[in-house]
Amino acid sequence: MTKAFLHPLARAEFESEIDYYETERQGWGGFLRADVLMAIQHLVQFPAMGRAKRDGTRRFVTKRFHFIVSSELRGEVIIVWAVSHGARKPGYWHDRRPQSLL
Secondary structure: OEEEEEOOHHHHHHHHHHHHHHOOOOHHHHHHHHHHHHHHHHHHHHHOOOOEEEEEEEEEEOOOOEEEEEEEOOOHHHHHHHHHHHOOOOOOOOHOOOHHHH
């Protein structure tokens, strides 16, 4: 059974985005959380979802907020390297991947 693991920095930025959206409009933080968690659940169920990149990672865009979940399948684990807004610079999170995975 495939499981998901959020890199600690991915989890921190995800929580930060939830807080930001909640301060902008009450309830939106919860909507963002549900949108991203649904995307991660889809990746666990169907690991080949999303756009494959040359480096072995995948880019999956959430349905409602269009956030990008950058992940990689390693054995039976989906590692989520980043949860970011689409306007964020692509690949900013690549230094989170250990050299042994490159």
